[in-house]
Amino acid sequence: MHVALGSVWLLATAVVAVPVKDHPFKAPGKGDLRSPCPLLNSLANHGYLPRNGRNISSEQFYTGLADAVNLERALGDGPIAGAISTSTTGLPDTANLNDMAKHAQIIEHDGSLSRADTYFGDANSFNLSVWRQTKAYFRTPLITIAQAEQARQAAVRNAQRTNPEFSLADGEKTISVLETALYLYMFGNGTNGFANRRWTEILFEEERLPFEEGYARPKTPMNLPDLLVIAGKLNAVNVTAGGIYGRHHLF
Ligand code: HEM
Ligand SMILES: *[C@@H]1O[C@H](CO)[C@@H](O)[C@H](O)[C@H]1NC(C)=O
Ligand SMILES: *[C@@H]1O[C@H](CO)[C@@H](O)[C@H](O)[C@H]1NC(C)=O
Numbered sequence: 001m002h003v004a005l006g007s008v009w010l011l012a013t014a015v016v017a018v019p020v021k022d023h024p025f026k027a028p029g030k031g032d033l034r035s036p037c038p039l040l041n042s043l044a045n046h047g048y049l050p051r052n053g054r055n056i057s058s059e060q061f062y063t064g065l066a067d068a069v070n071l072e073r074a075l076g077d078g079p080i081a082g083a084i085s086t087s088t089t090g091l092p093d094t095a096n097l098n099d100m101a102k103h104a105q106i107i108e109h110d111g112s113l114s115r116a117d118t119y120f121g122d123a124n125s126f127n128l129s130v131w132r133q134t135k136a137y138f139r140t141p142l143i144t145i146a147q148a149e150q151a152r153q154a155a156v157r158n159a160q161r162t163n164p165e166f167s168l169a170d171g172e173k174t175i176s177v178l179e180t181a182l183y184l185y186m187f188g189n190g191t192n193g194f195a196n197r198r199w200t201e202i203l204f205e206e207e208r209l210p211f212e213e214g215y216a217r218p219k220t221p222m223n224l225p226d227l228l229v230i231a232g233k234l235n236a237v238n239v240t241a242g243g244i245y246g247r248h249h250l251f
């Protein structure tokens with residue numbers, strides 16, 4: 001659909017200007033590598049990271065993340081160092097996107113929102129049946145903090161039930177919460193949640209930044225303190241009580 005709509009594409013570039021024009025979406029080609037992270041894959045698909053997904057330096061990660069979504073360096077430090085540490089490039093300070101699927105060592109973990117566990121074979125690419133279970137919890141056009149936490153816990157529970165080798169160490173659970181916090185932050189209202197469900201689906205399902213649908217690079221940098229506020233709210237959701245967190249009701 002994306003490729004076919006040439007005229008809509010032209011219209012969109014005229015209206016949305018810079019991001020789409022300079023960084024057109026292009027699905028990965030043969031030999032291009034991708035990661036378990038929907039955001040990094042989207043960045044590569046828009047050319048904010050090398051489209052081939054290979055031999056990406058930490059500076060390229062920082063710059064791509066800043067240019068595309070205004071992610072501040074301090075927020076990138078941890079994940080970028082983690083990604084580089086999985087490298088198989090043989091070159092200093094670089095990694096391929098699929099290197100970070102290395103299981104349960106640095107970032108990759110069981111119980112993901114849109115990937116199967118390594119036990120089932122492929123923890124790197126998007127898995128529609130896993131994702132369908134997750135997004136069933138997004139019951140309103142704006143995803144609340146409670147819904148997102150309910151979805152995250154369901155993904156963990158499903159993996160735990162079906163994967164005899166399931167494990168999620170404390171540090172990995174923290175990473176899992178931060179990943180949910182990241183999409184809520186990117187597509188939501190500050191630290192309040194209410195992430196645009198359509199934009200979230202586009203990020204996961206098409207690995208595309210939803211510029212045409214109205215997403216814009218934020219003026220204020222995405223920063224670590226804000227992210228941690230959202231993570232704290234996710235941790236405070238009482239799923240037993242029906243996902244009530246403050247006024248963020250699940251149903
Ligand atoms: C705005 C910034 C970011 C957003 C919105 C984002 C979003 C996400 C989300 C939603 C997931 C969970 C996928 C799932 O559970 O199915 C994820 C996973 C992951 N992200 Fe990112 N991410 C961001 C930055 C980064 C950075 C900077 C890195 C590393 C350089 C990174 C590496 C990863 C990896 C390796 C995973 C796989 C973990 C797993 O599910 O096993 N992400 N990301
Ligand atoms: C890998 O990337 C680094 C840093 O961007 C660059 O200096 C080097 O030439 C690249 N090597 C290959 C084989 O592409
Ligand atoms: C998707 O994940 C499930 C496990 O949750 C697995 O059984 C299935 O084979 C995966 N599908 C693909 C295409 O990898």
Ligand SMILES: *[C@@H]1O[C@H](CO)[C@@H](O)[C@H](O)[C@H]1NC(C)=O
Nearest residue numbers: 142188189190191192193194
């Ligand atoms: C967004 O959050 C602000 C407070 O930070 C609040 O005043 C506003 O009503 C919220 N808007 C929506 C659409 O939730």
Ligand SMILES: *[C@@H]1O[C@H](CO)[C@@H](O)[C@H](O)[C@H]1NC(C)=O
Nearest residue numbers: 236237238239240241242243
């Ligand atoms: C969560 O809600 C349940 C049911 O309302 C309640 O019994 C439980 O004490 C709550 N847990 C916390 C930590 O507040």
